[in-house]
Amino acid sequence: MTKEKTLPQPANTLAMAGDNTYNENSGQQYLAMEACLPLFEGLSFGPNATFVDYGCSQGAASMAVMQRLVSQLLPHSTATLVFNDLPSNDFNSLIKLLPTIKSFDSIKIIYPCIVPNSFYNPVMPQNTVDVAFALSSIHWLRELPPPKAATESFEEFIRTRNNRNSAASHKDLVEFLNLRGREIKPGGKLIVAVPSPCADNTDGRITGNERLRCALFIAMENLIATGRLPSNATAGVYPPNHVHTEQSFRAALNEAKNAWTIEKVYSRVIPHPAYQAMLESQKGVQDMGLKKTFEEAYAGTVVDWILAVFKPFMQSWWIEQGLNEEVCEQVFQECSDMAKIEFVNNAGAQLPVAQDFVFVRLNRC
Numbered sequence: 001m002t003k004e005k006t007l008p009q010p011a012n013t014l015a016m017a018g019d020n021t022y023n024e025n026s027g028q029q030y031l032a033m034e035a036c037l038p039l040f041e042g043l044s045f046g047p048n049a050t051f052v053d054y055g056c057s058q059g060a061a062s063m064a065v066m067q068r069l070v071s072q073l074l075p076h077s078t079a080t081l082v083f084n085d086l087p088s089n090d091f092n093s094l095i096k097l098l099p100t101i102k103s104f105d106s107i108k109i110i111y112p113c114i115v116p117n118s119f120y121n122p123v124m125p126q127n128t129v130d131v132a133f134a135l136s137s138i139h140w141l142r143e144l145p146p147p148k149a150a151t152e153s154f155e156e157f158i159r160t161r162n163n164r165n166s167a168a169s170h171k172d173l174v175e176f177l178n179l180r181g182r183e184i185k186p187g188g189k190l191i192v193a194v195p196s197p198c199a200d201n202t203d204g205r206i207t208g209n210e211r212l213r214c215a216l217f218i219a220m221e222n223l224i225a226t227g228r229l230p231s232n233a234t235a236g237v238y239p240p241n242h243v244h245t246e247q248s249f250r251a252a253l254n255e256a257k258n259a260w261t262i263e264k265v266y267s268r269v270i271p272h273p274a275y276q277a278m279l280e281s282q283k284g285v286q287d288m289g290l291k292k293t294f295e296e297a298y299a300g301t302v303v304d305w306i307l308a309v310f311k312p313f314m315q316s317w318w319i320e321q322g323l324n325e326e327v328c329e330q331v332f333q334e335c336s337d338m339a340k341i342e343f344v345n346n347a348g349a350q351l352p353v354a355q356d357f358v359f360v361r362l363n364r365c
């Protein structure tokens with residue numbers, strides 16, 4: 001018997017920041033969803049269709065896709081719309097959006113359902129799904145990666161983490177495809193929008209992504225220095241995700257048990273929409289003070305965007321490290337304010353925050 005080298009890590013159970021925060025701060029993921037819509041064209045399904053969103057979060061992007069599918073139903077059809085995410089997800093915000101899906105006429109009936117379960121478990125009965133989609137979600141790992149060890153430098157930690165997460169993400173994606181292969185009917189479709197590594201510096205593009213992350217970590221370091229955060233406050237705050245490339249996606253597909261064919265695949269860079277909004281506002285403006293005000297607004301939006309994902313991981317780790325729960329929200333707010341200032345000061349706000357994506361439509365053979 002071979003000996004395990006590492007102990008299994010706990011499964012990730014944390015979803016995005018609640019109280020509709022993710023919905024209000026996911027403009028970039030919404031653009032990724034829009035870039036994915038061509039993959040939903042020309043689909044056909046029977047009179048009782050089932051559509052599933054794996055990793056739906058609070059529903060802003062999900063509703064638009066479900067609406068697209070519902071509008072393609074034939075008259076006198078019914079459709080079951082299944083919204084899946086982790087049990088800790090803020091499903092209440094999603095439920096409030098359900099009335100935005102219009103079936104247009106009384107001769108189509110829709111049945112919305114919520115399935116709070118990890119998509120690394122079976123989510124649907126065998127051979128029941130016609131069209132499934134997973135947008136900005138399958139790069140989330142099943143397990144929480146280990147935090148940075150006290151003996152590791154930050155560079156060592158990032159290197160080890162990338163290698164470990166790359167192996168974990170391959171295993172997780174194969175498992176995800178195997179599970180969906182059982183759930184999706186033969187001839188059914190799986191459509192994914194997968195964040196991919198940013199091609200910074202390799203193709204002449206340069207984004208503000210790294211500076212945004214740095215701004216957040218510098219804010220935490222400052223709060224550690226003033227005793228507002230525990231000394232180990234940055235070590236375990238990275239969310240458990242790992243981006244895929246088209247190549248790593250194909251590698252997982254080759255190992256999946258069920259046969260899939262790739263019907264369509266394309267890549268796009270998806271910028272955060274707040275960058276373009278800042279450029280529009282600054283057009284023709286000479287006043288440097290006013291220009292800076294627009295940069296501050298951009299910084300505010302992208303810091304809130306990254307924190308809508310990081311917040312649960314930051315707060316849970318800080319509390320684990322000894323931060324008093326009662327002051328956690330206040331310290332978090334201070335951290336957010338400092339990161340916004342830092343992103344302007346480190347000139348990140350002069351660069352676009354952007355993410356490469358791979359979009360794929362698979363047919364279950």
Ligand SMILES: C[S@@+](CC[C@H](N)C(=O)[O-])C[C@H]1O[C@@H](n2cnc3c(N)ncnc32)[C@H](O)[C@@H]1O
Pocket residue numbers: 014015016026029030033054055056057058061062084085086089117118119120134135136137140141142
């Ligand atoms: C970045 S959000 C994307 C949400 C939405 N699909 C969109 O495009 O805006 C990733 C979502 O995946 C969910 N997620 C992460 N791991 C999951 C798992 N194992 N099972 C189900 N959902 C998961 C998260 O809770 C989160 O809601």
